[in-house]
Structure formats: structure tokens, C-alpha cells
Amino acid sequence: MGFGLSRPSSPDLNVTRSETDALKAQLTLLERTVQNLTMGAQVIHTASRSLNLPESLPELVQVINNQFHFYHTSLFLLNEAETQLVLHTAAGPLGPALLRKEFSLPLSPNSIVGWVALNHQPRLVPDVSQANDYLNLPELPATRSELALPLLAHDHLLGVLDVQSDEADIFQPEDIIALQLMADQLALALENSHLFAAVQARLNELESLFALSDVLSTTMDVNEIYRRSARVLAERLRVNRVVISEWDKERNVVISKGNYFFNDGHKPIGEYEIEYQVYPLADFPSSRRVLEGKETVIYHHDDPEIEPAQQQLLAEMGAISGVEIPLISGGEVTGMVELYRLPNFGPLTPDELQLAQAMTQEAAAALYNARLTGDSQARVAELSTLNRFSLAISQAKDVRAVYAAARREILSLVEATGMSVLLVNLENQTITWDYAFEYGEELDLSQIGPLPMSQGFSGHVARTGQPLLINERLEQVREELGSFTVGASPNAWLGVPLKVSDELIGVLAVENADDASALNERDMRLMQTIAGPLAVSIQNELLLEQTKAALAVQSQQSLWLRTAAEVAAAASGMQNVADLIQTAVDLIPERFDLYYSGLFLIDKATGYAILQAGTGEAGRIQRLQGRRLLVGGNSLIGRATGDGVPRIEQDVTLSAEWLFNPNLPLTRSELALPLRTPNHIIGALTVQSVIPNAFSQELVGVLQIMADQLAVAIDNAQLLASAEARAQRQQLLNEVSANLYRAADVEKIVTIGLQALADHLHLPEASLHLGQIKTKR
Numbered sequence: 083m084g085f086g087l088s089r090p091s092s093p094d095l096n097v098t099r100s101e102t103d104a105l106k107a108q109l110t111l112l113e114r115t116v117q118n119l120t121m122g123a124q125v126i127h128t129a130s131r132s133l134n135l136p137e138s139l140p141e142l143v144q145v146i147n148n149q150f151h152f153y154h155t156s157l158f159l160l161n162e163a164e165t166q167l168v169l170h171t172a173a174g175p176l177g178p179a180l181l182r183k184e185f186s187l188p189l190s191p192n193s194i195v196g197w198v199a200l201n202h203q204p205r206l207v208p209d210v211s212q213a214n215d216y217l218n219l220p221e222l223p224a225t226r227s228e229l230a231l232p233l234l235a236h237d238h239l240l241g242v243l244d245v246q247s248d249e250a251d252i253f254q255p256e257d258i259i260a261l262q263l264m265a266d267q268l269a270l271a272l273e274n275s276h277l278f279a280a281v282q283a284r285l286n287e288l289e290s291l292f293a294l295s296d297v298l299s300t301t302m303d304v305n306e307i308y309r310r311s312a313r314v315l316a317e318r319l320r321v322n323r324v325v326i327s328e329w330d331k332e333r334n335v336v337i338s339k340g341n342y343f344f345n346d347g348h349k350p351i352g353e354y355e356i357e358y359q360v361y362p363l364a365d366f367p368s369s370r371r372v373l374e375g376k377e378t379v380i381y382h383h384d385d386p387e388i389e390p391a392q393q394q395l396l397a398e399m400g401a402i403s404g405v406e407i408p409l410i411s412g413g414e415v416t417g418m419v420e421l422y423r424l425p426n427f428g429p430l431t432p433d434e435l436q437l438a439q440a441m442t443q444e445a446a447a448a449l450y451n452a453r454l455t456g457d458s459q460a461r462v463a464e465l466s467t468l469n470r471f472s473l474a475i476s477q478a479k480d481v482r483a484v485y486a487a488a489r490r491e492i493l494s495l496v497e498a499t500g501m502s503v504l505l506v507n508l509e510n511q512t513i514t515w516d517y518a519f520e521y522g523e524e525l526d527l528s529q530i531g532p533l534p535m536s537q538g539f540s541g542h543v544a545r546t547g548q549p550l551l552i553n554e555r556l557e558q559v560r561e562e563l564g565s566f567t568v569g570a571s572p573n574a575w576l577g578v579p580l581k582v583s584d585e586l587i588g589v590l591a592v593e594n595a596d597d598a599s600a601l602n603e604r605d606m607r608l609m610q611t612i613a614g615p616l617a618v619s620i621q622n623e624l625l626l627e628q629t630k631a632a633l634a635v636q637s638q639q640s641l642w643l644r645t646a647a648e649v650a651a652a653a654s655g656m657q658n659v660a661d662l663i664q665t666a667v668d669l670i671p672e673r674f675d676l677y678y679s680g681l682f683l684i685d686k687a688t689g690y691a692i693l694q695a696g697t698g699e700a701g702r703i704q705r706l707q708g709r710r711l712l713v714g715g716n717s718l719i720g721r722a723t724g725d726g727v728p729r730i731e732q733d734v735t736l737s738a739e740w741l742f743n744p745n746l747p748l749t750r751s752e753l754a755l756p757l758r759t760p761n762h763i764i765g766a767l768t769v770q771s772v773i774p775n776a777f778s779q780e781l782v783g784v785l786q787i788m789a790d791q792l793a794v795a796i797d798n799a800q801l802l803a804s805a806e807a808r809a810q811r812q813q814l815l816n817e818v819s820a821n822l823y824r825a826a827d828v829e830k831i832v833t834i835g836l837q838a839l840a841d842h843l844h845l846p847e848a849s850l851h852l853g854q855i856k857t858k859r
Contacts, residue, residue, distance in 0.1 A: 140171045146245070146264065147173035150257065153248040154222055156180070158187065158195060159241040159272075165189060167199055167242060174246075176221045183221075193217040195242050198230040202239060204262060205230045208251045224248040231262055233269035240272050259760065263791075277632075292476075292622070294318070294441050298448040299472045307452050308340030309354060311445035315419065316344035319438055320427055323399060325420040326409070326445070327361070329373050334363050336373075336418065365391040372406045373415050378439065379406045382429065396422070403429040407442045411450030413584070419445070443583060447614065454611070472615045481623040485517040488590075488616055493519075495608060497600040498592035500572070503580075503620070504540045505588040511535045513544055513589070520595075537564035539575055540589040547586060549578040551606050553598050573598040578609045580617035587621055659799045663695045666792055670769060671697050674785075677772045678746055680704070681757075682711065682719055683765035683796070689713050691723045691765055700745040717741050718754035722766040728786055729754040733774035751776045755786050757793035764793055814838070 139157060147155035154174035158167035169185040172178070190196045192215055198205045207228045210216040216228070225246045233241040243265045247253070294314045298307055312324040326340035341355035363370045368379045368389060381388050382403045383396045396404060401422040409417040419442045423429060430438065451472075474487040489501050500520035506513050512532035518525040535541045542563050543550050552559050553574040559565075572593035580588040590613050594600035663681050670679040680696035690710040695701060711717045714724030716739055722729045730753045734740045743749065749770045757765040767789045771777070777785075818838045822831055832850055840848040 140173075142268070143171045144173045146243075146261075150245070150261075152245045153224055154246040156195075156244040156246075157241060158199075158244065160199070160239055161186075164239075167195060170241070179221045180219075187217075191215060194228055194230050195244050198232050198242050199239055202232050202234060202237070204232065204258065206253055206258065208253070222246060226250040227252050229253050229258065229261065231265040233265055233272065235269045235273035238273075240269050243268065259794075294444050295448075295476055295618075298445070299469070299476050302452045302466075302469055304449060304452045305339065307445065307448050309342070310340075311419075311441075311448070312340035312342035312354075315421070315438065315441055315445075316342050318441065319421065319430070319434055320344075320423075321421045321430075322401065322424045322427070323420075323422040325422075326417065327420070328417040329415060336361050336363065336369065339417070365389075368392065369406055369418065372408050372418050376408050376410060376415055378408070378435070380404075380430075380435070400424055405430055405435065405438065407439055409442060409446040409449065411446040416446065416449065444618075447618070451615070471612055472619075475616060475619045478619070478623070481620060481627065482517075484616070484619050484623055488612075489517075489519050492592060492609075492612065496576075496592055496605045497594060497597070498576075499595045500593050502540075502591045502593075503588060504544075504591070506535065506544045506586055507532065508586065513538075513540055516588070539563060539565050540577055540591060543577040543579055543589045543591075544586060547579050547581070549576070549606050549610060551576050551601060551603070553601055556598065571595065574601040576601045576606055576609060578606065578613045580613050580620065582617050582621045587617055590616060659796060660695070662795060662799055666767075667695045667697050667701065670767075670788075674769070674781075676769050676776075677748060678768075678770040680768045681765065681792075682723070682768070683757075684713055684723055684763065685710075691719055694765075703745055704743075718752055719766045719768055722754040722756045723763055726756045726758055726763045728756065728782060730777055730782065732777065735774075746770060748772045750774045753777045753782060753785065755782075755789040757796065758790055759793050759797045764797055767792065 143155050143157050146152070152174065154176060155172065156169060156177070157171040159170045160166075161168050165188065167187045167189065169180055172180050187193050187195050189199050191200060194205050194207060194213065194215055194217070197215060207213045207216065210218075210225055210228055213228075219225075225248065227247045227250050228244065229246075230242055230244045232239060233243060243261070245261065294311065297310050297314055301307060301310070308326050312326050315321070315326075316324045322344055324340070324342045324344070325338050327336040327338050329336055338355070338359040338361075341359070343353050343355070361369070363373070366389065368381065371377060372379050380403070381392055383393065383401070392404065396402070399422055402425050403423050405421040407419045407421075408415045409419060419438070421430065421438060451469075471488070471491045474491055475484050478484040478487050485503055488503075492498070492501055500518070502518040503516050504513050505516045510532070511534065513535050514532045515527045515530055518527055533541070535544050539550060539552065539560075556573060556575065572595050574594040574597065575591065576593070577589050577591035579586055580590055590609060592601065592605075592609070667679040667681050670676065678697045678700060680701055681694050682691035683694050684690075685692050688710075689712065691713050693701075693704050693709040696704050711719045711723075714720055718729040718731065718740070721727070730751075731737050731740050732751050734742075734749060734752060740752070750772055751774050752768060752770045755767045755769070756763050757767060767785075769777075769785065818834065821834045821838075836848040836850060840846070
């Protein structure tokens with residue numbers, strides 16, 4: 083009997099140490115990846131919480147620069163003309179110098195940043211000295227490597243994030259992944275911020291229009307409307323002086339009717355100029371262009387082509403700019419509004435100019451209505467009614483209240499048994515009943531969908547844009563126009579178009595089911611008068627409702643993004659895979675108000691996606707049952723893991739292919755999201771709700787972003803765990819090898835080997851039998 087043991091040679095030991103060093107390097111790499119993703123989650127969380135993101139960008143860029151220890155970080159944003167990339171924020175010791183220069187780059191391949199903007203792709207330059215398109219700036223002399231990433235939202239370029247290092251070949255793949263993730267989230271947050279700003283501007287515009295309408299609705303005196311309009315325009319637009327003039331065509335002059343001084347640039351004044359001023363149009367060709375061409379004119383004191391009379395007027399007031407807007411009512415120009423600003427406020431912005439034009443038209447409409455009082459004494463009562471009508475609908479809080487107020491006033495003026503309002507969709511050429519009232523009660527229109535504009539009484543009014551009165555031959559006209567009746571069949575019908583700035587929005591109709599002679603030409607004129615303010619009120623309320631709904635969606639999406647970032651950040655901070663997965667499935671239903679969440683990982687050996695964790699007791703039971711679904715199978719999870727595309731059932735009761743789960747009996751809608759890393763699909767996440775149609779397109783997008791982040795976190799945690807296990811095994815082998823190497827006799831060597839084997843297999847003892855000798859440990 084005998085056995086031999088040779089001492090390991092030095093080369094073998096060197097190989098073992100090299101492998102250990104490689105494992106340590108891999109561990110360091112994984113730790114850096116986790117650190118980068120954690121920093122990225124912090125940046126994403128900060129961006130998603132800010133509705134006014136442009137103010138937060140310097141802080142975010144500074145965080146990126148500091149956390150990654152870059153030499154310089156720049157954020158370029160695309161200008162409105164989409165021709166230049168303007169430096170918005172820069173971090174690093176030399177960033178302020180570039181900002182002071184108002185630095186910008188054209189969209190061209192002559193620079194790294196320009197190339198990225200044109201191609202919508204990231205660009206890594208490990209050594210800038212080897213790049214022909216590297217832009218060598220004197221402010222950044224130490225740059226050795228550069229990475230530029232596009233800021234894209236729905237494939238639309240918003241800007242470029244550019245980072246530079248004073249070391250060559252410094253950027254690692256994990257850095258690029260983390261920075262691209264930050265860039266993508268910054269782009270999404272920027273787009274959301276722009277949408278929120280647009281909604282806020284629209285809300286401000288509606289508020290100003292409502293304020294002006296409210297002030298003007300309580301008077302029918304033309305001169306008072308001039309004065310009130312000038313004051314509200316000055317206060318809302320923050321202009322120093324407002325002049326509203328009337329055009330006297332015969333004398334070719336304009337006469338100031340409302341002249342209001344808001345402030346002198348230092349303190350409020352709030353005074354009117356009592357005396358009317360007369361300005362010959364021969365001295366003001368641009369004003370003649372405003373009146374005759376119906377166009378808005380803007381001029382500045384330093385314009386080389388400014389007219390002498392205008393320049394003198396600006397100089398007398400100390401103003402730097404002026405705007406002239408035509409007053410148009412009934413398609414005719416009756417005058418103009420002049421707005422002047424002193425240097426302390428600056429010129430009007432495009433949004434302010436748009437608001438000024440809208441308020442001017444509101445004032446023009448009020449002036450037009452007021453002038454109707456002078457046409458004849460016979461219409462005094464009707465105009466008083468119109469004023470009362472405008473006041474009534476202006477006090478309505480929503481469009482249903484507008485309809486109710488209009489119905490009360492109209493049915494008190496005309497002999498009708500019913501009233502209806504229909505809204506048109508010019509793009510689809512359809513018309514929809516939005517309100518109907520008959521014999522003392524509102525009709526249920528929920529079962530009536532859009533109707534073609536090519537038929538019916540209201541369709542005829544919508545197509546022609548002209549009123550229609552039918553008080554004879556009604557049955558014949560009904561057959562000719564293919565009329566559709568809701569409620570009682572009328573004997574007399576009258577409809578007028580609802581227009582705002584000559585744009586058709588709907589039809590206002592009244593009818594009498596008892597008397598064919600109840601409606602007449604006087605009623606038609608009255609309805610046409612009422613239709614104007616009613617149309618404006620309806621459109622304003624509809625726009626306000628749409629704006630509120632858009633703002634609510636924006637707020638909800640912002641909340642979802644913050645929640646997704648918090649869930650991803652919480653999970654990414656864990657290194658244990660099981661804890662990471664359980665934390666994710668517990669947080670998702672809680673934060674997104676869902677019924678259940680479960681996470682499956684693919685077992686490549688079996689070809690099944692196996693449930694790793696689920697919410698609550700249902701998740702625990704399914705784990706014990708070993709729930710698994712075939713990858714590429716007919717289930718939502720199977721299909722999502724098969725091709726990496728999200729799958730959704732908005733109402734599982736209507737799906738023949740959906741697999742019922744007895745552990746989750748309340749599920750009404752389900753969404754399966756693939757867990758995708760840059761290289762492969764590792765599993766899928768199921769989220770379920772107790773209500774149908776619970777998953778909007780926006781929510782699906784947010785949840786998929788979160789799922790992708792979870793996938794990366796899980797993949798990294800698995801790699802880290804695998805590397806740690808390998809390192810522990812290697813350490814054990816090294817220790818055993820060292821002990822064996824130091825052993826002096828065969829018995830000691832066998833004992834050491836058996837002890838290591840028993841410890842590794844968790845056995846009480848291990849023995850070796852050779853011939854007649856028994857060695858036991």
C-alpha cells in the first residue's frame with residue numbers, strides 16, 4: 083500500500099494568486115457598478131421630484147460632476163429653432179467661464195457634441211487627441227477623454243449631456259450605462275417640465291381671460307369697457323401703459339378712448355388719462371398696417387427701421403418697446419390696443435403676446451356687444467337680457483353649469499319646450515349631443531354616440547355655418563336632411579352655430595313639440611346674439627377641463643416616476659438577491675395601489691420562469707407550490723419572457739387565453755413586464771389590479787422603466803453573489819493547499835484533506851480506506 087503527494091511548484095501558486103486577483107478586480111468592478119447605479123437613482127429621484135426642472139439642472143449637473151469626479155460636465159439644451167445647442171449648465175472649475183461666454187454649438191458633425199445631437203447616439207472618445215472632431219477649447223486645456231450622451235424623449239432631441247476627464251481611457255462600461263440612464267431620465271423629466279410649464283401658461287391665460295370677462299360683464303357702457311379693458315390689460319400683462327384707440331376711417335385717425343398708466347418703472351400709479359388724444363395715421367404707417375391688414379406689429383426703440391413718430395413716442399414715455407394689436411369684432415377692425423413697456427420689465431414674451439391678443443379679442447367682443455345697444459331702442463331689452471345671460475354663464479363653475487344657466491335664460495325668452503347643445507369634431511366630421519333638455523328634465527345621452535355632420539338639422543347648421551329655422555314643412559325637411567330625433571318629435575326647430583373667432587365649435591338648438599308657429603325670425607336673431615358669449619364660455623370651460631385633466635395626468639405621471647425611482651433605489655441598495663426581490667414585490671403594490679405583484683426568474687436549465695417572490699399570503703403559497711410558467715408559453719409571463727415585450731390584459735374576464743390563478747381570485751387586469759438587462763432577459767414582473775383597464779400607457783411606461791432598473795439590480799446582485807461564492811471557494815482551496823504544503827508526513831496530509839472535505843460537505847466526519855489501514859477524522 084502506498085500513495086504519494088508532491089509539493090506544488092511556484093508556477094501553480096502564481097496561477098492561483100492571479101485568479102484570486104482577477105476575482106478581486108471583478109468584485110471591485112461590481113461594487114463600482116452598484117455605486118454608480120445608486121448615484122444614478124439619486125439623480126433620477128431629484129429630477130423626478132422637480133416640476134420646475136430648469137431651476138434644478140445646475141444642482142443635478144454639479145452632483146454628476148462631483149460623484150463621478152469628472153474634470154468638467156456640461157449640459158446643452160436645443161434652442162427653439164432647433165439649430166443650436168446652447169450651454170445651459172456647466173460644472174467644474176472652468177464651467178463659469180463658458181457660461182459667461184454664452185457658449186453654444188451648431189448641430190453639425192464638426193464637434194463631438196454636435197455629432198451626438200445629429201445622430202441621436204452616445205459617443206465615447208477615450209483619447210481626444212485622436213479625434214478629428216474634438217473641439218479644443220482654451221477654457222478646458224486638461225481634457226484627455228470625453229463622453230457625450232443625447233437627451234432624447236420619444237426620439238425627440240432635447241439636448242446633450244457632455245462629461246470630460248483629465249485622464250485618457252477613464253470611462254468604464256458601467257459608467258456609461260449609469261450616465262445613459264441618468265441622461266434618459268433627465269430627458270423625460272425635462273419633457274415633463276416643459277409640458278407642465280405649457281399647462282401652467284395656459285391656466286394663467288384662462289385666469290386672465292376670466293378676470294377680464296368678469297370685469298366687462300357688469301357694464302354695457304362702451305367708454306367704461308375701454309377704461310376697464312385698459313386697466314386689466316395693464317395689470318395682467320405687467321405693461322407700464324395701455325392705450326385703446328377707436329379707428330375713425332373717414333378722418334383717417336385713431337382716437338384714444340382708454341389710456342391707463344400702470345406704473346412709472348419704480349412705483350404703481352394706476353391713473354387714467356382723461357382727455358382723448360387724436361393721432362393721424364399718416365404719421366404712423368405701421369398703425370395703418372395694423373388696422374388695414376389686421377396684423378399685430380411689434381417695435382423696439384433700437385430698431386433701425388423704426389418710424390420717427392414711434393421713436394419719439396417711446397422716448398417721451400421712456401419705453402423700450404411697443405406692441406399694436408387690432409380690435410376685431412364682427413370681422414371688422416374697429417380700433418387697436420397699444421402696449422408699452424419700460425426697461426425694468428423687458429419686451430413681451432411670446433406667451434405674453436399670445437395672452438395680449440386673446441384679451442384684446444375679449445375686449446373687442448365686449449365692445450361689439452355694447453355698441454349693439456345704440457343700434458335701436460327696440461333691442462334694448464334683448465341686450466339687457468344678453469348682459470344678464472353673460473353674467474349668468476360667467477358665474478358657472480363648469481360646462482354643465484354653463485348649459486343649465488343658458489337653458490334657464492333661453493327658455494325664459496323664447497317659446498320652446500326643449501334646448502340642446504351639440505359639439506362638432508371638424509377633423510372627424512362628426513357632431514355629438516353634449517346636452518339636451520325637454521319638458522322640465524335633462525335627457526340621458528350616454529347611449530348616443532357621434533353622428534355624421536352630413537345629416538340632420540344640426541349637421542346642416544354645422545356644415546353651412548348658418549342658422550336654420552324650420553317652422554313649416556318640417557317632415558319634408560327632416561326627410562331631406564336625414565334628421566335624427568332624441569326625445570319628443572318637434573313641430574318647430576331653430577339652430578344657430580356656436581363660433582369662437584370664426585371657428586365652429588358646435589350648434590345651439592331650441593325646439594317646440596307643440597306649436598309649429600312658436601319660433602320666428604326674432605327668436606333667430608336673439609339666439610344668434612346669445613350664441614357668441616355662450617360659445618366663448620363653453621370653449622373656455624372645456625379648455626379649462628382639458629387643462630385640469632392634463633395637469634392631473636402630468637401630476638400622476640410625475641408621482642409614478644418618483645415612486646418608480648424610489649422602488650428602484652430601495653431595491654438597488656441591497657446586495658442579497660432574495661431580499662432585493664422581496665422588497666420590490668412588497669413595495670410595488672403598496673406604492674402603485676395594486677392588488678398583487680410577483681417576480682419570476684428564468685431557469686435556463688428547465689426553460690421555465692420560476693416565481694421567486696410574491697405579495698402577501700398569496701405569494702407565499704405560490705412559492706411553496708413551486709409556481710412556474712413556461713418561457714415562451716401562452717401565459718402573459720411566458721410571452722413576456724419569451725420575446726421581451728410587455729403583455730397586458732385590461733379585462734381578464736374577456737380573455738379566453740388568460741390563465742386563472744385560484745390564489746388571486748380578485749384579479750381583473752394584469753400586466754407582465756419583462757426584466758431586461760442590456761444583454762438578455764432574466765425574468766418577468768407581474769402586476770395585477772382588482773379593477774379593469776387599470777394600466778394606462780403612461781403607467782405601463784413608468785413600470786417598464788422600473789422593471790428594467792430592477793433587472794439590472796438583480797443581475798448585478800447575482801453576479802456579485804456568484805463572485806463572492808467563487809472567492810470563498812478559492813480562499814478555502816488556498817488555505818487547504820497551504821496547510822497541505824506545510825504538512826510533514828502522509829498521515830497529517832490525509833487528515834487535513836479529510837477535515838476540509840467534511841467541513842465543505844457539512845459532515846460530522848470523513849474517512850479514507852486504503853488496503854488495511856483506516857484513517858478517520
